[in-house]
Amino acid sequence: MLSLISCIMKLRKDGGIYERKEKSFIYVDSQERTLLLHSLVELKNQLIQQGSYTDCVDELIFKVVNAPIKRMKIEYV
Numbered sequence: 001m002l003s004l005i006s007c008i009m010k011l012r013k014d015g016g017i018y019e020r021k022e023k024s025f026i027y028v029d030s031q032e033r034t035l036l037l038h039s040l041v042e043l044k045n046q047l048i049q050q051g052s053y054t055d056c057v058d059e060l061i062f063k064v065v066n067a068p069i070k071r072m073k074i075e076y077v
Helices: 030-050 055-065
Strands: 002-006 009-011 017-019 024-028
Touching (some): 024 030, 030 055
Antiparallel strands (some): 002 024
8 A cells, every 4th residue: 555645736727726735645556556647647748738837746746656655454344
């Protein structure tokens, strides 16, 4: 499992980005992590095509790639 600390982004209609300063933790497995990275890179490519800034997306990609791995035991009931 992967622990992520990230800023939560929401795109505005004018291309700007709202950013929350709260820290959020999410736990994902390796497949979800791969999907998350592909989605962030796709978002970055779209922002580049629109001529928007990609700073916040770059920060999220960096955090996902460098996030520590946390081993968790999952019990099914």
